[in-house]
Amino acid sequence: MDLLDFARGPAINVAMAVLVFGVLWRLLAIVFLGKPVDRTVPRLGTPGPFMAGVREIARRMVPHPTFAFAERFAFFNGWVFHVGLAIVVFGFRPHILFVKNLTGLSWPALPSGVIYAVGAITALSLTAALIKRLTSPVQRFISTADDYVSWLVTMAPVVTGLAAVGHVGARYETLLAIHILSVAVLLIWLPFGKLFHAVLVFLSRATTGAFLARRGV
Amino acid sequence: MTDQINVQAAADKFLAAIGRPLASWAEACVKCGLCAEACHFYQATKDPKYTPAWKILPIAKAHKARTGFLGMLGLAPKITEKDLKEWEELIFDTCNMCGRCTLVCPMGIDIASITGATRAAMAAAGVGPEDLFAAAENSRDRGSPLGLSPEKLEDRLEWLADDNEIDLPLDKKGADVLLTVSSIEMMKYPDSIVSMAKLLNHAGVNWTFSKKGYEATNFGYLTGKTDIAKTMTMRIVDAAEELGVKAVIIPECGHAYGVMRWQAANVIGRPLPFEVFHITEYLAKLKREGKFEFKPYSKPFTYHDPCQISRRGGATADARYLMEGLATDFREMTPTANSNWCCGGGGGVQAIARSAPIRYKVFKIKTEQVAATGVDTLVSSCANCRLTMDEAKAATKWTGGLESIVEILAEHLVTKDDD
Structure with a gap:
């Protein structure tokens, strides 16, 4: 078994298993903690917890008007790399083929040129996020190893993917194997570090939405 | 510690x-x-x-x-x-x-x-902080963080009633509404108590104070001392249940409102058998029922939103509704309403002496907000915000004025004597 076989086979399979198990484990650990019963009387005319939760998930997609200026970099750059990652992951033909082999599902791919450009923009955006973290006194102070590891394991598949399609630095097979291995590392890390916010964002926002809506805020 | x-x-x-x-x-x-x-x-x-x-x-x-x-x-x-x-x-x-x-x-x-x-x-x-913890223990042992015992309450109410020629009912059987106090008001801003009474009396509300449950501030909650939080909550609940009132009114105090309206039922483990209103909510309700008419208040002013009443309480609109038709020159500050800056003293921070220097720095944000509106009077509906800002005002030599919305309303109420 060469490196590519290892990456395509056991490595990615184990990584996906860890991802699924890890996400379920961590999510259920929170869900099963249960929610304290709220015996206060909700303000009249306010939405119920479900609607309030959905509303809050949508509302926080854009900055609060009061903080639009303060949030301008985080909002713009955050959207760029999140959307960029989504486009690269779900729009690139080889990725769609991988999903098709796994699940039978497929959808039209975007032109490779678009993917390369979006990949480069995503890498630049992630770099900007790191520079901001390192240069902002607040972000530098509150950051922990998790923030830097999470950045690294997110950036690595983007860079190795770009290197693989560009045949930069090594044989294509080797570059592809490294790319797949970097994805495996990302999948394994996701449930354990701050990348789990990809799941928690919905729970956290919805909880706050329901909490504030009850009060009529 | x-x-x-x-x-x-x-x-x-x-x-x-x-x-x-x-x-x-x-x-x-x-x-x-x-x-x-x-x-x-x-x-x-x-x-x-x-x-x-x-x-x-x-x-x-x-x-x-x-x-x-x-x-x-x-x-x-x-x-x-x-x-x-x-x-x-x-x-x-x-x-x-x-x-x-x-x-x-x-x-x-x-x-x-x-x-x-x-x-x-x-x-x-x-x-x-020891002083914050002491305030909680005072509340438990003496009835209030500032030592307003039931006997002192009775004395002060008698004095206020005589001094202002106003009816301040205490433990009145058959009352529909229980009015609570913040000991900050009773000790430092008694006009606020008189003003609430004047407005409720004018509207014909059948209300009372209670010696059993009068202190609205809950330093048990603010310190995280859950046993004291429950004791303080139960005093008001017991008083309200004994009197059989339909509603409890929380005076100009943000956290007191937050605790009683949005926490109390969970603290005691059952729904409250009465409604809870902040005084601005209750006065807005009375105004909607046509119980008040006000003379114009022409002094230019801006309004400070107490966090627990607006951003955390959901009663942002009521203070503004009360000012409609009363204020001739009300200017919103930026940011305002649910985004307004905090006074820096809520959550018990006002009672922590060592936090004073940083509170004074925070007050600068508020004075800059006020200055940007072009007025020099800041009105609020929380005695704790008022006290925090009053202290900071003295320390920073700010020349603006601090007022209470309830006092302004009472002063500008159209009464029979005005006919």
Whole structure:
């Protein structure tokens, strides 16, 4: 078994298993903690917890008007790399083929040129996020190893993917194997570090939405 | 802070408090740091340690130590005495639980709730400001944080009634409404008490004070001392139930309203058998019923939103409705309403003497807001905000005026004597 076989086979399979198990484990650990019963009387005319939760998930997609200026970099750059990652992951033909082999599902791919450009923009955006973290006194102070590891394991598949399609630095097979291995590392890390916010964002926002809506805020 | 620190008690309290909401919030932070933009303590000092996200660490650590992957293997770091000591200032002195950081957080983390839970854990460990803890113990032992015992209440009400020729009913059988007080008002702003009474009497409300349950402020909640929080809550609940009132009115005090309206039923473990109103909510209700007519108030002024009434309480519109048709020159400050800056003294911070210097720095934000409106009178509906700003005003030699919305309403009420 060469490196590519290892990456395509056991490595990615184990990584996906860890991802699924890890996400379920961590999510259920929170869900099963249960929610304290709220015996206060909700303000009249306010939405119920479900609607309030959905509303809050949508509302926080854009900055609060009061903080639009303060949030301008985080909002713009955050959207760029999140959307960029989504486009690269779900729009690139080889990725769609991988999903098709796994699940039978497929959808039209975007032109490779678009993917390369979006990949480069995503890498630049992630770099900007790191520079901001390192240069902002607040972000530098509150950051922990998790923030830097999470950045690294997110950036690595983007860079190795770009290197693989560009045949930069090594044989294509080797570059592809490294790319797949970097994805495996990302999948394994996701449930354990701050990348789990990809799941928690919905729970956290919805909880706050329901909490504030009850009060009529 | 007391001498003996019981770290295990803090860890246990954290674990008992963490349900799905707190766990979701404690684990969701992406360390974007945007919350610093919303926090007056950070903005006043530019010290990154005041970043609200940093205040999540103790609860997140305690949570992971018990429930994370490493925690289950016993390998995760546990909460330590050093953590509790280090975070004491951040959790007690420099967090008003005002919830402004929640507005800006892309993940929607409610750091005010996290601070509340962390205070309870710290209090269980014996960590917290002595003067704040003393206020809570005074409330339990003497009826109020400022020593307003039932006997003193009766004395002062008699004095206020005589002095102002006004009816201030106490323990009136058959009353429909129980009016509570904040001892800050009774000791420092008694006109506010008289004003509430004048407005309620004018509207023909059948109301009363009660010697059994009068103190609306709840320093048990503010310190995280849950037993005292329950005692203080039960005094009002017992008084209201004994009198059989339909409603309890909370005076001009933000946290008192937040605790009684949005916490009390959970503190006592059953729904309250009466409605709870902040005084501005109740007066707005009476105004909608056509019970008031006001003379114009022509002094230019702006309005400070108490966090627990507006941003955390949902009663933002009522103060503005009360000013409609009364104020001829009311100017909103920027930002205002639910985004308004906190006074810096809420959440018990006003009672922590060592926090005074940073509170005065925070007050600068407020005075700049006021100056930008072009007025020099700042009106509020919270005695604690008023006291915080009054002290800061003296310390910073601010020349503006601080007033109470209830007092303005009472002064401008059209009465039979005006005919």
